Amino acid sequence: MSTIKLTVNGEARTVEAEPSTPLLYVLRNDLDLRGPRFGCGLGQCGACTVLIKGEAVRSCVRPVSSVQGAEITTLEGLARGGVLHPLQQAWIDEQVPQCGFCQNGQILTAKALLDRNPNPTDAEIREGMSRTLCRCMTYYRIQAAIKRAATAMQSTRSGNQEVR
Amino acid sequence: MSAPSRRDFLRTSGMLVVGVSAASVAGADSLGLAAGQRTAGAQGPGPYPDVDFRQLDSWIVVRADGTATFHVGKTDLGQGTGTAFRQIMADELDIAYDKTSCVMGSTDVTVDQGGSGGSDALQTDGWPMRRVAAEARRVLLEMASSRLGVPVEGMVVSDGVVSAAADPSKRVTYGELIGGKRFNVTLSGANVDATTGVAPLKAVQQLKIVGTSPQRYDIPPKVDGTAKWAVDVKLPGMLHARNVKPPVAGATLVSIDESSVRGVPGFVKVVSQGNYVAVVCEREEQAIRAARQLKVNWKKPATAPFPASEDLFTYMRSATPTSAAKPVIVGDPDAARAGAARVIEADYDVPFQGHTAIGPAHATADPRNDQLTIYSNDMKSYGLRNGVARFLDMPRDRVRVVWMEGPQAYGRTAADDAGFEAALLAKELGRPVRVQWMRQEETAWDTKGPAYAVRMRGALDTQGHVVSLEYDARAADHNHLGYNEFDTVLVAQLTGRRKAQPAAGRASYPSDMYAIPNRRMSGSVVPLPLVWETPLRTGNLRDPDGPQVTFASESFIDELAAAAKADPVAFRLQLLTAARDDDGGFRRARSIACVKAAAEKFGWDPRPSPKPRDSGDILTGRGIAYAYRSQTIAVEIAEVEVNRRTGHVWVRRLVCAHDCGLVVNPEGLRRTIECGMLHSLSRALHEEVRFDTEKVTSVDWITHPTLTHADTPGVIDVVIVNGDPNPSRPDLPHYGAGETVCKPMLAAVANAIFDATGVRIRRVPFRDARVLAALKAAGV
Numbered sequence: 056m057s058t059i060k061l062t063v064n065g066e067a068r069t070v071e072a073e074p075s076t077p078l079l080y081v082l083r084n085d086l087d088l089r090g091p092r093f094g095c096g097l098g099q100c101g102a103c104t105v106l107i108k109g110e111a112v113r114s115c116v117r118p119v120s121s122v123q124g125a126e127i128t129t130l131e132g133l134a135r136g137g138v139l140h141p142l143q144q145a146w147i148d149e150q151v152p153q154c155g156f157c158q159n160g161q162i163l164t165a166k167a168l169l170d171r172n173p174n175p176t177d178a179e180i181r182e183g184m185s186r187t188l189c190r191c192m193t194y195y196r197i198q199a200a201i202k203r204a205a206t207a208m209q210s211t212r213s214g215n216q217e218v219r
Numbered sequence: 220m221s222a223p224s225r226r227d228f229l230r231t232s233g234m235l236v237v238g239v240s241a242a243s244v245a246g247a248d249s250l251g252l253a254a255g256q257r258t259a260g261a262q263g264p265g266p267y268p269d270v271d272f273r274q275l276d277s278w279i280v281v282r283a284d285g286t287a288t289f290h291v292g293k294t295d296l297g298q299g300t301g302t303a304f305r306q307i308m309a310d311e312l313d314i315a316y317d318k319t320s321c322v323m324g325s326t327d328v329t330v331d332q333g334g335s336g337g338s339d340a341l342q343t344d345g346w347p348m349r350r351v352a353a354e355a356r357r358v359l360l361e362m363a364s365s366r367l368g369v370p371v372e373g374m375v376v377s378d379g380v381v382s383a384a385a386d387p388s389k390r391v392t393y394g395e396l397i398g399g400k401r402f403n404v405t406l407s408g409a410n411v412d413a414t415t416g417v418a419p420l421k422a423v424q425q426l427k428i429v430g431t432s433p434q435r436y437d438i439p440p441k442v443d444g445t446a447k448w449a450v451d452v453k454l455p456g457m458l459h460a461r462n463v464k465p466p467v468a469g470a471t472l473v474s475i476d477e478s479s480v481r482g483v484p485g486f487v488k489v490v491s492q493g494n495y496v497a498v499v500c501e502r503e504e505q506a507i508r509a510a511r512q513l514k515v516n517w518k519k520p521a522t523a524p525f526p527a528s529e530d531l532f533t534y535m536r537s538a539t540p541t542s543a544a545k546p547v548i549v550g551d552p553d554a555a556r557a558g559a560a561r562v563i564e565a566d567y568d569v570p571f572q573g574h575t576a577i578g579p580a581h582a583t584a585d586p587r588n589d590q591l592t593i594y595s596n597d598m599k600s601y602g603l604r605n606g607v608a609r610f611l612d613m614p615r616d617r618v619r620v621v622w623m624e625g626p627q628a629y630g631r632t633a634a635d636d637a638g639f640e641a642a643l644l645a646k647e648l649g650r651p652v653r654v655q656w657m658r659q660e661e662t663a664w665d666t667k668g669p670a671y672a673v674r675m676r677g678a679l680d681t682q683g684h685v686v687s688l689e690y691d692a693r694a695a696d697h698n699h700l701g702y703n704e705f706d707t708v709l710v711a712q713l714t715g716r717r718k719a720q721p722a723a724g725r726a727s728y729p730s731d732m733y734a735i736p737n738r739r740m741s742g743s744v745v746p747l748p749l750v751w752e753t754p755l756r757t758g759n760l761r762d763p764d765g766p767q768v769t770f771a772s773e774s775f776i777d778e779l780a781a782a783a784k785a786d787p788v789a790f791r792l793q794l795l796t797a798a799r800d801d802d803g804g805f806r807r808a809r810s811i812a813c814v815k816a817a818a819e820k821f822g823w824d825p826r827p828s829p830k831p832r833d834s835g836d837i838l839t840g841r842g843i844a845y846a847y848r849s850q851t852i853a854v855e856i857a858e859v860e861v862n863r864r865t866g867h868v869w870v871r872r873l874v875c876a877h878d879c880g881l882v883v884n885p886e887g888l889r890r891t892i893e894c895g896m897l898h899s900l901s902r903a904l905h906e907e908v909r910f911d912t913e914k915v916t917s918v919d920w921i922t923h924p925t926l927t928h929a930d931t932p933g934v935i936d937v938v939i940v941n942g943d944p945n946p947s948r949p950d951l952p953h954y955g956a957g958e959t960v961c962k963p964m965l966a967a968v969a970n971a972i973f974d975a976t977g978v979r980i981r982r983v984p985f986r987d988a989r990v991l992a993a994l995k996a997a998g999v
Contacts, residue, residue, distance in 0.1 A: 056484070073484065073504070080504045089451045090444035094577050095658040096507075099920040102577060130444035139443060146442040150434060150886060153297030153894050155441035156578045156626035162442060177933065184928035188920060190577040191297055191627045192897030194931040196890060 059119050063088070064132030074120035079103045081119045082129060090130025090159045094188075101160030101187035105129050111160075111167035130159045133166065141211070142166055145204035153191030160187050165201045173212075174205055265590040266616035272330040272411040275358070275404040278351040279312070283398025285379050286318045291348055292332025292411065293340055294324040294598045296628050298957055299435045299887035300340040306883050307345055307953075310428040311352035311421060313376040314393065320436075324622030326604045332411055334599035334622075336630070336702070336759070338955035341883060342849070345953055347414035351406065354416025358404055362396045423881060423950040432886035437624070449596040449623035452583040454651035458487055459503040460644050461510035463496040464660055467913045469520035469749045472496065479514035489513065490647050494752060495713035497644060499652065507657070523912040524749030532568045532982075535672045535693050540743035542697075542723040550737035555687035559678030563782055566674050567771035568982045569965070571667040571695070571908040574760055575923060578626030579661035580633035583653040584645035591618045591642055596625020597634040599702045606635075606703035607642045610711060618642075629898070631702050631758030633665040636709040643710055662923050663915035664709065666758030667908055669696035669724070673771035675778075683783030685794060687737040690772060696724030697746035700758040712752045721750050724757065727764035729772035730847050732807040733794040754915045755908070762958035765848065766899055766965050770983060773844035773966030777828065777973065786825040787843050787970065788818045805944060809878050810852050812942025814845060817854040817876035820938045828970070829977040832999070836864050842970025846962035850954040851879040852942070855896060855963040859971040863999055866991025870900060870968060873932045875960060878940040880951035889937045892960050896935070899964035901926030905984050924986075 056071045063086060070085040077096075082088045082105065091114050094102030098116040105114045106128040133140040139147070142162050152158045161184070168175060168183040175183060180198050189197070270277045270290075280288045289308045295301040301321045309319045322329060332344045356376065363381035364371045367389045375384050382390035408414040423429075440446035465472075472494045480486050485501035486509055498513055500506040526534040556562055582595040591613060597603045600620040608618040620638070628634055637654055644652040656664075676689040698721035700707045706718040726742025747755055780790035795811050817823075821841065830840060838861045845854045858872040875892055882888050905924045909917045917923035943951055965983055972990065973979050978997045980990060 076504045080502070083451075084453075084503055087453075088444070089447065092448070092450060092578060093655065094579075095919060097658060097919055099658075100577060130442075134443055143442045147434065147438055150438060150890060152438055152441050153890070154577075154625065154627040155297060155438070155446070156448070156576075156624075158441055159444070181929045181931065186927070188577060188925055188927065190575065190898075190925065192894045192901060192926055193890075194897065194926070194928050195893055195935050198928065198931060 057120070060123055061119070061127060062125065063127045064129060072119055074118060076119050078105070078114040078117045078119045078122055082114060088129050088131055092156060092159060094157065099188075100157070101164060102157050104160035104163045104187070106163055106167060109167060109170055111164045130162060133162070140166070141207045142169070142200070142204040145200040145207065149196050149200040149203060151193050151196040151200050153193055157187070157189045161189065161197050165197070165204070169201070169205055169208065173209060175201070264588055266614070267327040267590070267619040268616045270328065270330045272414050273406045273408065275351060275355060275402040275406055275416065277330050278348075279355045279402070281355070281393050281397045283394045285392050285394035285398070286320070287312065287314055287393070288320045288322055289348070289352070290322045290329045291344070292324070292330045292334070292601065293344055294335045294600060294622050295437065296335055296598055298891045299884060300335070301437060302433060302435045302887060303341060303883040304345070304348055306428045306431070306433065307341070308348050308352040310426045311349045312356050314379040316428050316433050318379060324600045325620065326601055327619040330411055331601040334597070334601055336599060338957040338959070340955070341953040342955035343412055347408070347412060349420055350415040350418070353418040353420050354404065354406065355402065357416065357418035358402055359393055359396050363391050366391050366396065429881070429883050430885070432884050435887065446624060449583070449594050449625045450578060450581050450655070452594040452623070452653065454583065454585055457583065457651040457653055458499050458501060458648060459506040460497045460499045460640070460652050460654040461506040462640065462654070462656065462660060463498060463510050463513055463515055464664060465494060465517055465752070467517065467519050468524035468753050468755075470494070470517035471520070473516040473518050475516070476514040480509040480512050483509040483512060488648065490644055493714040495710050497640065497654070499644060499648060519913070520749070522748060524753055525747040525755055525910060525912065527911050528570065528907070528909040531570065531670055531695070532672050535670065535695055535745050538745040540693070541746045542744045544726045544728070544742040546739060546741040547728060548739050549735070552687040552689055552737040552739045555737035556676070556678040559686050560681040561679045561782060562676065563778060564674065564676045565775055565778055565981060566672065567774060569671045569767040569770055570983060571670045571755060572760065572902050572906045573662060573667050573908050573917075573923070574630065574632045574665050575662050575925070576626040576628070576632055576665070579656035579658055580637035580665070581653070581655035582634070582638040582641035583651060584641035585651040586645040586649060587651070589617065591645065593618070593620045593638050593642055594623055595620055595634060595638045596623055596628060597638050597703070598628040602703035603635065603638045606705045606708065607639055610639055610705035610708070610716070611642060611646055629761035630763065631666050631700055631760075633661060633709070635703045638703070639708045640710045659918035662918050664754045666700055666756055666760070668760035668763065668767070669694045669699070669757040671764070671767035671771070673768070675771055675775035677775060677779045679779060679783055683785055685735050685779055688735045689739045690729060690741070692726045692728070692742035692768065692771070694724065694726040694742065694744050694764070695747060696726065696744050696757050698722055698750050698756065699724035700756055709756070717751055725764070727768050729768055731772065731845065732810045732847050734807070735794060755910065761895075761898060762848070762961035765846065765958065765962040766902055769844065769846050769962040770965035770969065773846070773963055774969050774979070774981065777842065777966070777970040778979065781828050781973070784827045787828055788814060788823055789825055791843070791845060806847060806850070806852070808944035809940070809942030810845065810847060813852045813854040813876040813878050813940050816938045816940045817843065817856050817874050820876065820936050821856045821858075821874045823856070828974040830974055832977065836862055838863055838975040840971045840973070840975025842967045842972070842974055844963035844966035844970060846959060848959040848962065851877070851956060851959040853877050853959045853963055855960070855967045857964070857967040857971045859968060859975055861972055861975045861990065863976070863994055866987040866989070866994060868904060868968070868972060868985050868990055869930065870932050870971070872934045874936045874938070876938040876940050877956070877960065878942045879956040879959070880954040882939055883953055885939060888939065888956055891957050892937050893935050895957055895960040896964055897926060897931070899961040900930070900968065903965040903968045903983060903985060904930060905986065907984050
């Protein structure tokens with residue numbers, strides 16, 4: 056066991072873990088976060104996604120020792136001041152989830168996508184999201200929600216308000 | 220937890236709900252959380268007797284603040300049934316939707332309605348829910364009548380407020396009438412489905428919340444990260460377990476070298492019984508490591524457990540059946556065929572397909588206080604409770620299952636198996652144990668929808684009319700597993716506690732409403748060599764057998780239409796319209812309405828298939844297929860692009876016309892239809908469980924691909940149809956939705972590929988390589 060220092064959702068956290076432990080288990084079991092979930096442990100499905108330096112990262116295959124000092128954001132950290140992120144709001148407005156188990160990865164992958172490309176085409180959304188799997192097959196509504204959120208975020212930007 | 224739980228109320232009141240103060244439960248209830256989510260971590264003293272469905276208090280709690288909680292014995296797998304239950308019950312009770320909440324599926328606080336399955340949540344279980352809510356309204360009106368001194372007939376109710384029609388100043392709220400008290404009303408009914416009071420139900424025209432689309436209450440916590448799932452349960456002293464499965468199907472355990480894992484930090488124990496092996500550690504990642512590291516000596520079986528997947532259909536066609544379905548014969552198909560102008564035959568193959576849930580099977584069991592509490596997402600939580608009690612020889616009232624949200628559970632998933640494993644391990648360790656399967660375990664060992672090999676034969680007369688139609692199926696469905704059976708769950712099989720006789724399984728038939736004068740349907744079940752302890756164990760997978768059966772039957776109708784040079788829509792309408800005066804007329808009329816609605820929405824241009832082939836690399840076409848299931852009808856049209864260079868198929872547009880009677884929540888229904896269709900599209904395009912002669916080789920999302928964002932149609936149109944042929948009927952009952960739409964998709968896509976290319980694909984899935992090979996063979 057080693058002492059590992061992490062910054063998660065803006066808070067400094069210290070945990071005792073084997074350095075090779077995948078970040079996912081530390082987030083879930085030591086830090087009690089429920090957004091990232093185990094889906095495959097192979098980096099194939101995206102259910103465990105977190106944001107690290109703005110990138111969507113699969114925490115099931117990322118050793119905890121490799122992310123010390125980096126700013127980690129989980130689904131729980133997306134809302135600010137009690138206000139949902141536009142993507143989360145779009146997910147509700149569009150009534151996206153069925154079971155919802157994968158939606159953590161869908162939302163965070165979409166966040167990274169829109170941060171890179173605020174106005175993606177349909178083809179860019181398909182491509183950008185294609186490695187994030189949903190077995191309830193909510194893809195159609197996810198894509199609609201991403202477009203809805205992109206529009207909302209653009210109108211916020213053009214209104215010269217703060218953009219998260 | 221300081222506040223008393225609902226469980227304690229039930230216990231102290233002899234199962235009935237009494238004295239519920241608003242503060243004690245309203246907060247959690249308002250989030251619609253299952254009761255057990257509030258009590259997780261606090262194993263009660265038990266026992267956990269059955270909740271009495273003949274007591275109104277078991278179903279409905281009304282608090283002093285005017286809010287109500289409905290307790291129902293169902294589970295919501297993500298289709299929004301919980302929201303729909305609130306709608307139908309709030310409507311009958313006459314209370315605002317926003318003042319209600321719903322508790323589902325935990326065995327100690329909800330009546331046993333069997334959990335979920337069969338898309339029957341509204342079709343079957345909605346009725347007792349409506350009746351008990353109507354009864355509660357009746358009782359409240361009587362209470363108001365005595366309180367206000369106004370006859371019941373002279374009162375009106377709106378949003379939980381009862382007032383005198385003649386003098387609205389005379390008013391009293393439900394909360395004032397019953398809050399903090401019990402109804403104390405005994406219901407009747409021979410079984411839970413028949414539960415009823417004496418109050419009549421409202422007429423459809425009086426329903427105000429039914430037919431509207433309140434947003435699902437479970438979605439906000441699922442998108443802000445606050446939802447607590449079955450995977451999230453943490454208990455004091457909880458251990459983590461991982462299974463070690465036989466590397467070869469049918470292998471026998473010879474020995475375990477426990478020293479291979481003693482050095483793993485946090486190692487607690489290797490549990491082995493028969494061929495079941497699990498490793499238990501303090502932390503999750505330790506258990507994963509130990510399970511990988513454990514040295515186990517297995518003896519391979521003397522004979523191959525199954526043929527390799529590429530030989531499966533040859534094997535199935537030559538195997539000796541273990542059972543046969545009773546043939547259904549209409550008219551004289553042999554004579555009709557003998558006299559026909561043209562006879563066509565075709566074989567259709569659908570491989571084993573898995574549930575392959577996005578989150579592998581899991582459960583947590585708490586053995587403290589000589590009780591067993593299992594935290595599970597199993598859709599049939601009541602069955603899990605009963606099965607585990609039997610498996611561990613415990614009194615039923617010492618076992619409860621707390622149902623919580625989980626990854627999709629469309630049928631008999633491995634959630635059943637994991638629940639039993641957690642229970643066994645917790646009993647063995649004497650501490651709470653959380654077990655979760657790994658991805659390769661889930662994909663390889665989860666229950667499978669059976670493989671089908673179907674032979675179709677049809678005959679046309681000189682005018683192109685169908686004079687006979689024959690269907691003969693072979694289903695690899697021997698030893699089809701039931702739900703939560705103590706003698707068939709995987710851990711029971713591996714530990715040698717198995718049923719004396721394997722279940723017969725079944726070979727299912729098409730359920731269309733075509734009026735064909737001469738028809739034969741027959742089927743048989745064929746076994747694989749390894750019957751027990753096999754990863755190719757079959758169980759219900761969303762609309763069990765429907766996609767397989769309908770792939771064959773609806774592809775073949777298209778083949779007949781093409782042979783008759785008829786438009787596929789007109790051809791089906793003709794088969795549905797043929798004069799027949801029987802009780803199928805109602806279903807047939809609604810089927811016709813759906814075929815017409817789908818064609819109209821799509822903008823169907825009548826012509827035979829295939830269409831003249833496009834030039835260029837992308838060939839486009841459209842295909843239609845239709846299915847009927849338990850009074851619900853789905854007609855689907857797929858528009859495809861087929862890349863003739865790569866064989867890649869993209870379904871760019873889907874249309875579904877759907878009639879499931881009275882619709883409770885149109886937006887919820889729309890999404891259930893969309894997602895159900897795409898689930899079946901995944902089965903059409905991608906899904907196949909592959910195996911060699913020792914083991915399943917589909918073990919992850921690379922070797923077992925699934926539909927992705929890239930495959931998603933650009934447009935999905937859902938048309939909700941009311942095809943009732945009786946114009947004076949106020950409305951139809953609420954039939955089921957969900958599984959019906961899984962039936963037609965495979966055929967709709969195959970028919971569209973044929974329309975685009977002139978090539979008929981009769982083997983699922985339509986992966987690029989298979990389609991490309993077929994195109995090349997046909998010179999496309």
